[in-house]
Amino acid sequence: MLLExxxxxxxxxxxDKSEWEPLAQEIRDFLIEKISVTxxxxxxxxxxxxxxxxxxxxxxxPQDQVVWDVGHQSxxxxxxxxxxxxxDELRKYGGMSGFPKRKESDCDCFDTGHSSTSIxxxxxLVKARELTGGSQSVISVIGDGSMTGGMAFxxxxxxSQLKSNFIIVLNDNQMSIAENVGGLSQxxxxxxxxxxxNNFKEGLQSTLEKIPVYGxxxxxxLKKTKSGLKQLVIPGMFFEDMGIxxxxxxxxxxxxxxxxxxxxxxxxxxxxxxxxxxxKGKGYEPAERHPSRFxxxxxxxxxxxxxxxxxxxxxxxDIFSTVMRKLGDRDEKVVAxxxxxxxxxxxxRFKNMFPERFFDVGIAEQHAVTFAAGLxxxxxxxxxxxxxxxxQRAYDQVLHDVCIQNLHVVFAIDRAGLVGSDGETHQxxxxxxxxxxxxxxxxxxxxxxxxLSDMLKFAxxxxxxxxxxxxxxxxxxxxxxxxxxxxYGKSEMLYEEADIALLAVGSMVKTAEQVRNILxxxxxxxxxxxxxxxxxxxxxxxxxxxxxxxILVTLxxxxxxxxxxxxxxxxxxxxxxxxxxxxxxxxxxxVEHGNVALLYKEVGLDAETIAKQIxxxxxxxx
Ligand SMILES: Cc1ncc(C[n+]2csc(CCOP(=O)(O)OP(=O)(O)O)c2C)c(N)n1
Ligand SMILES: CC(=O)[C@@H](O)[C@H](O)COP(=O)(O)O
Ligand SMILES: [Mg+2]
Numbered sequence: 001m002l003l004e005x006x007x008x009x010x011x012x013x014x015x016d017k018s019e020w021e022p023l024a025q026e027i028r029d030f031l032i033e034k035i036s037v038t039x040x041x042x043x044x045x046x047x048x049x050x051x052x053x054x055x056x057x058x059x060x061x062p063q064d065q066v067v068w069d070v071g072h073q074s075x076x077x078x079x080x081x082x083x084x085x086x087x088d089e090l091r092k093y094g095g096m097s098g099f100p101k102r103k104e105s106d107c108d109c110f111d112t113g114h115s116s117t118s119i120x121x122x123x124x125l126v127k128a129r130e131l132t133g134g135s136q137s138v139i140s141v142i143g144d145g146s147m148t149g150g151m152a153f154x155x156x157x158x159x160s161q162l163k164s165n166f167i168i169v170l171n172d173n174q175m176s177i178a179e180n181v182g183g184l185s186q187x188x189x190x191x192x193x194x195x196x197x198n199n200f201k202e203g204l205q206s207t208l209e210k211i212p213v214y215g216x217x218x219x220x221x222l223k224k225t226k227s228g229l230k231q232l233v234i235p236g237m238f239f240e241d242m243g244i245x246x247x248x249x250x251x252x253x254x255x256x257x258x259x260x261x262x263x264x265x266x267x268x269x270x271x272x273x274x275x276x277x278x279x280k281g282k283g284y285e286p287a288e289r290h291p292s293r294f295x296x297x298x299x300x301x302x303x304x305x306x307x308x309x310x311x312x313x314x315x316x317x318d319i320f321s322t323v324m325r326k327l328g329d330r331d332e333k334v335v336a337x338x339x340x341x342x343x344x345x346x347x348x349r350f351k352n353m354f355p356e357r358f359f360d361v362g363i364a365e366q367h368a369v370t371f372a373a374g375l376x377x378x379x380x381x382x383x384x385x386x387x388x389x390x391x392q393r394a395y396d397q398v399l400h401d402v403c404i405q406n407l408h409v410v411f412a413i414d415r416a417g418l419v420g421s422d423g424e425t426h427q428x429x430x431x432x433x434x435x436x437x438x439x440x441x442x443x444x445x446x447x448x449x450x451x452l453s454d455m456l457k458f459a460x461x462x463x464x465x466x467x468x469x470x471x472x473x474x475x476x477x478x479x480x481x482x483x484x485x486x487x488y489g490k491s492e493m494l495y496e497e498a499d500i501a502l503l504a505v506g507s508m509v510k511t512a513e514q515v516r517n518i519l520x521x522x523x524x525x526x527x528x529x530x531x532x533x534x535x536x537x538x539x540x541x542x543x544x545x546x547x548x549x550x551i552l553v554t555l556x557x558x559x560x561x562x563x564x565x566x567x568x569x570x571x572x573x574x575x576x577x578x579x580x581x582x583x584x585x586x587x588x589x590x591v592e593h594g595n596v597a598l599l600y601k602e603v604g605l606d607a608e609t610i611a612k613q614i615x616x617x618x619x620x621x622x
Contacts, residue, residue: 039421064136073171098421115146141171142168168271168273319475323453337382337384377405387413429591449476449477451483508557552579559585
């Protein structure tokens with residue numbers, strides 16, 4: 001086992017060249033075996049095994065610095081930097097993260113999780129190197145999908161001004177999570193076909209040489225120009241024209257070729273981009289065949305590639321998907337937008353049924369939102385389906401382009417709340433705070449699967465910006481008996497008693513039901529209200545509750561700061577209502593990766609902890 005000899009950074013350099021290929025195979029086997037148990041980002045990692053090995057052979061970590069874009073493909077890097085044992089606890093609470101983490105290793109120089117940040121961070125490291133007189137290499141590794149994000153373009157624009165070495169590795173596997181889309185992807189496809197390019201170049205050269213008297217001279221002259229014939233035959237030469245040297249395309253599974261190219265790249269005295277072509281899922285047939293399915297895989301059976309457990313119940317994404325299809329059918333004005341996540345957001349079925357009304361804009365949340373604003377201004381009814389943590393990117397677009405103009409854009413915010421294994425970069429725990437500060441915005445959260453359906457229909461028929469947020473995972477199918485029509489700004493009374501009132505948002509209604517049962521078993525009366533609307537606040541309901549309750553408990557799966565509870569508290573204080581408010585929410589902290597049920601306990605959002613807190617607060621009122 002070669003992997004037994006890889007225990008710390010740079011151990012790979014002690015191997016004989018003949019051992020590189022067998023090591024690549026062992027790394028693949030290791031990743032497949034471990035991820036089949038823990039789950040994780042398999043396909044992207046299988047694609048960059050040789051690329052990562054070549055980097056570790058050509059550079060010296062931790063002196064040299066690599067920034068992994070998104071970071072979901074950093075597993076081989078982790079393996080080669082002394083973290084082999086961490087794979088048994090990959091993405092588990094207290095275990096190794098699925099993303100690069102500075103606190104985990106000095107070989108991780110920058111934390112990532114959201115896409116398209118690596119070139120900006122890399123430029124920052126380069127400038128810091130220049131200012132401190134360092135000599136290390138700085139490398140940013142970015143995928144073709146992540147390269148479609150606006151930040152990457154902003155950074156390229158800036159990188160072209162660098163006067164010292166900066167290496168950008170563009171890992172082109174023709175895939176985002178789904179197939180990569182758009183003009184850049186087409187452009188890269190053109191460059192990727194190296195054979196076609198080389199044939200064309202040779203064909204062009206021999207045609208030119210045939211021109212009597214002048215032909216040879218033209219060819220000589222062209223070869224002298226900065227990028228020679230390439231400049232002539234590749235339209236635009238986007239990177240070179242910007243002042244960034246382009247090297248490639250390079251076979252990303254050929255370690256020799258990669259090392260040679262890295263050596264060449266190190267000599268460049270400004271920014272250089274190496275275009276590396278890889279196969280997503282390489283070496284594991286199910287992942288090669290279904291790279292999207294194995295992008296972020298649940299535990300699976302290695303022999304078949306099938307998930308180890310089948311979901312018994314529909315999740316919120318499934319419900320959203322079904323209702324969107326119906327809405328698309330009923331109303332030709334309904335259009336759907338995703339930023340490179342047709343599968344994750346559940347828009348794939350809408351795409352298949354209404355391809356002309358479906359838009360995958362690439363990993364470009366900011367553009368997605370302003371594009372939706374344009375659609376709304378043009379009379380359409382756009383639904384932007386997006387994960388809560390990724391919408392953070394588009395705060396200004398929501399405010400400036402949608403809400404100031406009061407445009408009718410619907411935000412279907414999936415993965416709102418704790419998402420689990422992806423950890424702090426992906427927890428959707430800020431949206432209630434960042435959205436509720438924006439005038440004109442309406443915010444809803446469903447208590448169960450039927451309410452998601454009702455709220456989506458309501459939002460699509462409402463005039464103005466409307467957001468609905470729902471969590472990752474299984475849709476709650478309890479409380480079916482409560483299905484009053486959605487009324488703008490109105491909450492829903494579920495159980496009316498006295499003394500203690502629970503006012504819960506979305507996913508926390510289910511928890512509040514459990515809390516209420518615990519409290520009742522302990523001998524306390526307890527009202528339960530489903531908030532439904534986070535904005536506007538149902539002030540009338542709050543006033544009513546102040547009449548019969550000593551304590552009002554707000555419950556939300558969002559940070560406390562700026563969240564629903566904060567607004568309720570503000571109202572109660574402003575009106576001097578005679579009632580104590582207890583805000584149950586997430587603390588002002590980032591929540592790390594781990595199983596969601598466990599995380600709830602850690603942050604005090606589980607029913608038992610909440611019930612104890614309420615009893616303590618209530619007794620304090622006696
Ligand atoms: C801002 C943001 N939006 C969406 C995502 C979700 N996401 C994670 S990886 C990925 C695709 C990345 O494609 P690429 O960079 O080509 O890497 P590959 O998986 O193909 O190696 C997407 C859309 C994200 N991490 N960050
Ligand atoms: C790395 C990344 O951002 C995505 O792959 C994310 O992990 C997907 O999360 P879901 O599994 O919740 O769709
Ligand atoms: Mg890709």
